[in-house]
Amino acid sequence: MTRRVDVHPTPDALAEAAAALLLTRLAAAQAERGSASLALTGGRTGIAVLERVRDSPARSSVDWSAVDIYWGDERFLPAGDPERNETQARAALLDHIPVDPARVHPMPPSDGDFGDDPDAAAAAYAAVVEGKLAFDVHLVGVGEEGHTLSVFPDSPAVHETERTVVAVRDCPKPPPTRVSLTLTAARQSREVWLMTTGANKAEPVAAALAGASEVDIPAAGARGKDLTLWLLDTDAAAGRRNG
Numbered sequence: 235m236t237r238r239v240d241v242h243p244t245p246d247a248l249a250e251a252a253a254a255l256l257l258t259r260l261a262a263a264q265a266e267r268g269s270a271s272l273a274l275t276g277g278r279t280g281i282a283v284l285e286r287v288r289d290s291p292a293r294s295s296v297d298w299s300a301v302d303i304y305w306g307d308e309r310f311l312p313a314g315d316p317e318r319n320e321t322q323a324r325a326a327l328l329d330h331i332p333v334d335p336a337r338v339h340p341m342p343p344s345d346g347d348f349g350d351d352p353d354a355a356a357a358a359y360a361a362v363v364e365g366k367l368a369f370d371v372h373l374v375g376v377g378e379e380g381h382t383l384s385v386f387p388d389s390p391a392v393h394e395t396e397r398t399v400v401a402v403r404d405c406p407k408p409p410p411t412r413v414s415l416t417l418t419a420a421r422q423s424r425e426v427w428l429m430t431t432g433a434n435k436a437e438p439v440a441a442a443l444a445g446a447s448e449v450d451i452p453a454a455g456a457r458g459k460d461l462t463l464w465l466l467d468t469d470a471a472a473g474r475r476n477g
């Protein structure tokens with residue numbers, strides 16, 4: 235497995251570069267295997283990257299009808315809630331490109347088939363991703379306390395080694411109830427891209443890059459089988475000692 239750290243001067247430059255890289259990577263996967271798979275994240279940086287993909291003149295280099303789209307985590311809220319990662323991703327990108335609706339796999343909302351039961355929603359999503367977890371690219375964010383996906387420091391989710399998808403309760407960052415892939419699941423991805431910006435991320439980024447325990451800094455445990463790519467702006471990269 236290769237680890238690479240790319241540092242960009244500003245959040246905008248990062249979003250632009252990540253979008254270009256993502257288009258290249260998805261097109262390459264399609265050239266190799268006929269289709270590509272992508273797991274999306276929420277958060278400021280993740281959504282900014284999707285907006286850049288939407289606005290890129292190169293976006294048609296990808297056959298969007300042959301991309302399977304999943305989410306790494308979701309805020310467990312009613313369908314269409316503006317805080318849902320799905321709602322934001324649709325507005326930023328998915329509503330603007332010719333995806334195949336049957337290949338877009340959002341996590342269940344809290345008013346869907348599983349009602350207000352995040353455990354049932356998590357079990358259902360585990361069935362959706364079973365055998366599909368070798369995502370070509372898995373985009374994740376990093377929280378200021380070191381969370382990634384919706385796996386928070388020293389939470390039940392970070393200790394989970396069997397299940398691929400779990401319900402998450404009492405999150406320190408609102409909304410408190412979520413559904414998330416586990417680190418064990420994320421590590422089946424071909425590539426994991428950790429994307430974050432801002433001085434408030436410098437500490438967890440530095441700790442993760444220095445080899446912190448994933449229990450303390452879950453982002454430290456997000457790795458791809460082929461590549462772990464950190465995409466940072468200068469502020470988020472400021473605390474690291476070396477690449």
Ligand SMILES: O=C1O[C@H](COP(=O)(O)O)[C@@H](O)[C@H](O)[C@H]1O
Pocket residue numbers: 275276277278279280307308309319374375376377378382383384407430
């Ligand atoms: O709540 C969440 O936050 C993280 C990071 O978000 P950011 O705005 O600080 O970049 C995100 O990765 C995760 O998907 C989301 O649910």
